[in-house]
Amino acid sequence: xxxxxxxxxxxCGMSISTVSKVFNGYPDISEDTRQQVxxxxxxxxxQPNALARALKxxxxxxxxxxxxxxxxxxxxxxxxxxxxxxxxxEAEAKGxxxxxxxxxxxxxxxxxxxxxRYRNVDxxxxxxxxxxxxxxxxxxxxxxxxATVDHVxxxxxxxxxxxxxxxxxxxNYAASLGHRRIAYIHGQRNSSVTETRITGFYREMQAHGLxxxxxxxxxxxxxxxxxxxxxMLALLDRVDxxxxxxxxxxxxxxxxxEAANEKGLRLGQDISVAGYDGIRLTQSLHPKLTTVFQxxxxxxxxxxxxxxxxxxxxxxxxxxxxxxxxxxxxxxxxARLIQ
Amino acid sequence: xxxxxxxxxxxCGMSISTVSKVFNGYPDISEDTRQQVxxxxxxxxxQPNALARALKxxxxxxxxxxxxxxxxxxxxxxxxxxxxxxxxxEAEAKGxxxxxxxxxxxxxxxxxxxxxRYRNVDxxxxxxxxxxxxxxxxxxxxxxxxATVDHVxxxxxxxxxxxxxxxxxxxNYAASLGHRRIAYIHGQRNSSVTETRITGFYREMQAHGLxxxxxxxxxxxxxxxxxxxxxMLALLDRVDxxxxxxxxxxxxxxxxxEAANEKGLRLGQDISVAGYDGIRLTQSLHPKLTTVFQxxxxxxxxxxxxxxxxxxxxxxxxxxxxxxxxxxxxxxxxARLIQ
DNA sequence: AGCCTTGCCTAAATCGTTTTAGTTGGATAA
DNA sequence: TTATCCAACTAAAACGATTTAGGCAAGGCT
Numbered sequence: 001x002x003x004x005x006x007x008x009x010x011x012c013g014m015s016i017s018t019v020s021k022v023f024n025g026y027p028d029i030s031e032d033t034r035q036q037v038x039x040x041x042x043x044x045x046x047q048p049n050a051l052a053r054a055l056k057x058x059x060x061x062x063x064x065x066x067x068x069x070x071x072x073x074x075x076x077x078x079x080x081x082x083x084x085x086x087x088x089x090e091a092e093a094k095g096x097x098x099x100x101x102x103x104x105x106x107x108x109x110x111x112x113x114x115x116x117r118y119r120n121v122d123x124x125x126x127x128x129x130x131x132x133x134x135x136x137x138x139x140x141x142x143x144x145x146x147a148t149v150d151h152v153x154x155x156x157x158x159x160x161x162x163x164x165x166x167x168x169x170x171x172n173y174a175a176s177l178g179h180r181r182i183a184y185i186h187g188q189r190n191s192s193v194t195e196t197r198i199t200g201f202y203r204e205m206q207a208h209g210l211x212x213x214x215x216x217x218x219x220x221x222x223x224x225x226x227x228x229x230x231x232m233l234a235l236l237d238r239v240d241x242x243x244x245x246x247x248x249x250x251x252x253x254x255x256x257x258e259a260a261n262e263k264g265l266r267l268g269q270d271i272s273v274a275g276y277d278g279i280r281l282t283q284s285l286h287p288k289l290t291t292v293f294q295x296x297x298x299x300x301x302x303x304x305x306x307x308x309x310x311x312x313x314x315x316x317x318x319x320x321x322x323x324x325x326x327x328x329x330x331x332x333x334x335a336r337l338i339q
Numbered sequence: 340x341x342x343x344x345x346x347x348x349x350x351c352g353m354s355i356s357t358v359s360k361v362f363n364g365y366p367d368i369s370e371d372t373r374q375q376v377x378x379x380x381x382x383x384x385x386q387p388n389a390l391a392r393a394l395k396x397x398x399x400x401x402x403x404x405x406x407x408x409x410x411x412x413x414x415x416x417x418x419x420x421x422x423x424x425x426x427x428x429e430a431e432a433k434g435x436x437x438x439x440x441x442x443x444x445x446x447x448x449x450x451x452x453x454x455x456r457y458r459n460v461d462x463x464x465x466x467x468x469x470x471x472x473x474x475x476x477x478x479x480x481x482x483x484x485x486a487t488v489d490h491v492x493x494x495x496x497x498x499x500x501x502x503x504x505x506x507x508x509x510x511n512y513a514a515s516l517g518h519r520r521i522a523y524i525h526g527q528r529n530s531s532v533t534e535t536r537i538t539g540f541y542r543e544m545q546a547h548g549l550x551x552x553x554x555x556x557x558x559x560x561x562x563x564x565x566x567x568x569x570x571m572l573a574l575l576d577r578v579d580x581x582x583x584x585x586x587x588x589x590x591x592x593x594x595x596x597e598a599a600n601e602k603g604l605r606l607g608q609d610i611s612v613a614g615y616d617g618i619r620l621t622q623s624l625h626p627k628l629t630t631v632f633q634x635x636x637x638x639x640x641x642x643x644x645x646x647x648x649x650x651x652x653x654x655x656x657x658x659x660x661x662x663x664x665x666x667x668x669x670x671x672x673x674a675r676l677i678q
Numbered sequence: 679a680g681c682c683t684t685g686c687c688t689a690a691a692t693c694g695t696t697t698t699a700g701t702t703g704g705a706t707a708a
Numbered sequence: 709t710t711a712t713c714c715a716a717c718t719a720a721a722a723c724g725a726t727t728t729a730g731g732c733a734a735g736g737c738t
Contacts, residue, residue, distance in 0.1 A: 002456050004724055015688045020726060028686055047449075050457050051394045052724035055693045060390065061445075075414070075424045085414045088439060095445025097458060099436050100427060106400075106434025110386075117341050118389050119436060225623040251620075258625055281590075284564040286597055343694055354718045359696060367716055391694035394723050 003046045012040050023048060054120055063091050063307060064101040064116050064124035066136075077223055078251065078279045079296050080128050083149065086300025087125060094308050096122070103135070113139045123311040125149065125303050131192065145314065147307035149299060151192050157306040158321045159299050163193055164200040166292040166326040167246070170274050171204035173290075173328060174244045178337030179272065180210055183242035185231050187222040187249065197276075201246070213240060222248045228255030236263050236271070243272060243337060250275035250282040253289050253333075268333040278329055287332035299324050342385045351379050362387060393459055402430050402646060403440040403455050403463035405475075416562055417590065417618045418635050419467050422488065425639025426464060433647050435461070442474070452478045462650040464488065464642050470531065484653065486646035488638060490531050496645040497660045498638050502532055503539040505631040505665040506585070509613050510543035512629070512667060513583045517676030518611065519549055522581035524559040524570050526588065536615075540585070552579060561587045567594030575602050575610070582611060582676065589614035589621040592628050592672075611673040617666075626671035638663050 005023075009016045014037070021029050022037040054060040067075065067084060075081055091098055101115050101124060112135050116124055123145035129136060131151040140146050140153050147157040174182050184201050187194045198217065205212050215238070221227045228247060232255065235242055247256055256273045265271040268287045275282060278293030302322055310318065344362075348355045353376070360368050361376040393399040406414065406423060414420055430437055440454045440463060451474050455463055462484035468475060470490040479485050479492050486496040513521050523540050526533045537556065544551050554577070560566045567586060571594065574581055586595055595612045604610040607626045614621060617632030641661055649657065 006724075016725080017688055017690095017727080018686090021687090024726075026727090030686060033686080045453075047453050047456050049394075049459065049724055051390050051399065051459050052693090053726075055388075055390045055394055055695090055724080056726045058693080075420050075427075076417075078415075081414050081420055088414075092439075092441055092444055097438050097444065099438065100431075102431055105431055105436065114384075114386050117386050120388065120390050225620075254620065254624055258623075261625060281564075281593065284597075285593055286600060341694095345694075355695080356697080356718055356720095357716085360717090363696075365697095369716060372716080388694050391723090392696075394694080394725090395696045397723080 002049070003044050005046070005048065008037070008041050008044060008046045011044065012037055058120075060120040060122055061096050062119060062121050063096045063098050063304075063311075064119065064121035065098050066101050066112060066124060066126040066129045066139075068102055068129055077128075078281065079249070079277045079294065082279070082296035083127060083300035083303075086297045087127075087304045088300075090301045090304035091308070094304070096304075096308065111135050111138060113142050113144070116142075116144055123147070123307045125307050126151070127303070130190065132190065145307060145310035147303050147310065149303050152321055155318055155320045157310055157319055159303045159306065160321060160323055161193075161294045161299060162323050162326050163196040164203075166276065166294070167197040167200040168204040168207075169326070169328045170246055170276075170290075170292060171201060171208070173330070174246075174272065174274070174334065175204075175208045175210065177272075177334055179244040179334075181213075181216075181240065181242040182210065182244045182246065183216040183218070183235050184246045185218055185220040185228060185235075185248055185252070186246075187220065189219055216242060220248050220252070223251040224248075225252065225255040225258075228252035229259045230255075232256055232259035232273075233262065236265070244334065245271070245273050247273055247275050250277040250279045250289060250291055253282050253285075268331075269335050272334040274331075274334060278327075283329070283331075289329075290331035290334045291329050293327045293329050295324050295326070341388070342383050344385070344387065347376070347380050347383060347385050350383065351376055397459075399459040399461055400435050401458060401460050402435045402437050402643070402650075403458065403460035404437050405440050405451060405463060405465040405468045405478075407441055407468055416467075417620065418588070418616050418633065421618070421635035422466065422639035422642075425636045426466075426643045427639075429640045429643035430647070433643070435643075435647065450474050450477060452481050452483070455481075455483055462486070462646045464646050465490070466642070469529065471529065484646060484649035486642050486649065488642050491660055494657055494659050496649055496658050498642045498645065499660060499662055500532075500633045500638060501662050501665050502535040503542075505615065505633070506536040506539040507543040507546075508665070508667045509585055509615075509629075509631060510540060510547070510549075512669070513585075513611065513613070513673065514543075514547045514549065516611075516673055518583040518673075520552075520555075520579065520581040521549065521583045521585065522555040522557070522574050523585045524557055524567060524574075524587055524591070525585075526559065526561040528558055555581060559587050559591070562590040563587075564591065564594040564597075567591035568598045569594075571595055571598035571612075572601065575604070583673065584610070584612050586612055586614050589616040589618045589628060589630055592621050592624075607670075607672040608674050613670075613673060617668055622668070622670070628668075629670035629673045630668050632666040632668050634663050634665070 005016055005019050009019045019037055022034050088098055099119050099121060101112050103110050103112060105115060125147050127149040150160050152158045186198055218231055220231050232245060235245060253275050260267045260271055267273060275289045275291035278291050282289040306319060344355055344358050348358045358376055361373050427437055438458050438460060440451050442449050442451060444454060464486050466488040489499050491497045510521060525537055557570055559570050571584060574584060592614050599606045599610055606612060614628045614630035617630050621628040645658060
């Protein structure tokens with residue numbers, strides 16, 4: 001159905017090798033021949049077959065992405081979707097397509113590594129996945145180049161958001177506004193992102209000489225409005241309610257809005273909250289959410305760049321960790337306390 | 340690096356053909372041999388190479404998806420993301436991986452069709468794309484099986500949300516609550532979805548004998564909070580303001596919330612609005628948005644099923660249009676008018 | 679004239695599979 | 709006994725590319 005190199009060669013009256021060499025920029029081809037082949041190939045609408053090329057060269061120009069969540073795919077989370085989008089754009093600009101790696105393809109269960117081998121991906125980016133699973137370890141320790149997002153494996157390339165600074169900025173900002181009773185509803189514990197933020201929270205609280213009462217740091221869930229609402233209500237019902245509550249992420253803001261409403265409290269005045277992520281949506285709301293902006297676009301782009309770098313220059317030293325700076329967005333949800 | 344069929348054959352002391360036949364379920368293999376080959380293959384961790392297989396069989400078990408938007412990718416829109424997610428799950432369950440089709444891969448510009456050929460996709464699903472472009476026409480008219488979402492090409496397989504019913508349900512519901520001045524801020528005009536809804540709007544208004552004043556139907560943008568806010572304020576500033584405003588989609592609800600706030604109007608009491616999509620987020624807000632639920636999950640799943648059906652049974656008659664029913668979600672944003 | 683470059687091209691092997699057309703050797707039939 | 713058949717295997721040709729090794733003129737040098 002498609003036009004093959006053989007068709008082009010025949011039409012040109014030349015050998016297959018010559019046509020191939022034209023397309024691969026070999027020097028031992030005369031200018032005349034090159035022009036002619038190019039013209040005829042274009043006229044015929046010839047497109048080299050990626051499968052055949054990949055089979056021979058062992059380069060598929062395909063990158064795997066690991067974007068699976070327990071429940072639903074990372075596709076549905078605004079932050080991960082934005083990152084994937086940036087990753088994809090950058091990869092495409094460099095000539096790579098992307099393939100989602102999973103472990104249920106058709107009847108047969110595959111490990112992530114098997115799926116990667118099956119599709120001959122040149123490299124794989126691990127973003128939204130349980131980094132502590134055996135499968136992931138197997139993949140990372142294989143010969144397939146990897147890049148990770150927000151989780152470090154030895155000195156392998158990793159793009160990480162500066163979570164320590166991010167959470168500290170929030171605590172510091174809250175403290176600077178006069179808050180002393182600061183609570184933290186954090187995300188699920190089985191991720192290094194969460195752990196990093198929790199540690200940062202305690203450290204910055206300590207730096208400001210602020211106590212963290214029992215129950216002020218409580219496990220919630222990312223992207224879960226109802227859960228956040230419930231936990232926030234519980235915090236507000238305490239005899240010693242916090243004046244400021246840090247949320248798992250921006251999506252949780254909607255839960256906070258409702259909790260505040262139910263209690264008749266005005267956000268940014270009677271009760272202060274802050275999110276984490278800096279997604280577009282919460283920035284066009286009133287009151288505008290105070291949050292930490294994570295540069296998902298830059299993270300996705302750099303993850304792609306660094307992965308491709310590994311793929312194309314496997315013999316240079318791996319480039320380790322890249323920390324992506326975060327930025328405090330001063331919205332309208334944090335009250336200045338009169339002291 | 341990887342284990343090939345040759346390695347397995349050697350280890351088994353058999354020919355390559357025999358091993359291949361075992362994996363492809365050929366009948367002329369003895370049970371003993373089958374068992375032995377399977378065991379050794381498993382022990383060695385053998386995984387057939389998809390590239391080689393695809394090259395030979397002309398089946399890549401890869402489906403293309405066309406998910407490009409003018410500005411940003413459809414990945415960022417909750418509705419399309421949900422649909423893609425369902426499509427992906429269904430495809431994976433049937434043994435297919437997915438590849439994003441675009442026209443800028445590396446240095447060379449490709450048409451969508453060229454990209455599909457380059458990657459040897461077995462079929463392609465067109466979801467979030469300009470259906471009126473020449474490129475898309477070229478693709479749809481090629482020999483590559485296609486399935487479309489929300490846009491019909493002749494009798495080719497298409498999964499469409501019942502937009503006519505959806506918009507009519509909203510108008511009908513509004514009318515039944517006593518609304519007579521109903522405005523419609525619709526999405527961008529260059530899509531059949533939008534056109535269908537507009538037509539449906541006028542038709543149902545007429546059916547209820549309701550007039551549509553000049554300027555009551557106005558072009559907004561999907562997923563654009565600011566734009567919706569602006570247009571809604573303009574509508575409310577009229578000498579004959581509507582009592583009910585239909586929005587382009589659920590995401591626009593946030594714009595409507597702000598507009599109502601600015602005017603000091605209570606949503607669902609002083610002013611009524613309705614969305615379109617039924618995404619999770621707007622259903623966990625107060626007031627809960629009245630909207631039309633589009634079954635993105637079912638749409639994605641069925642698009643995958645029907646595309647794969649075309650791929651696997653190319654000689655049966657194409658199955659035309661499947662209409663996915665919509666459902667009115669009665670939220671809290673529509674007031675009952677005392678008459 | 680003979681030899682060596684150099685420039686330009688081609689033959690053929692190869693990547694890892696699938697699949698068609700045999701090839702065995704033993705059992706059954708005539 | 710010999711022809712026939714069958715079950716179970718294998719050889720080899722593809723699929724569409726890349727790449728190594730080599731061929732063949734034409735021109736330059738002794």
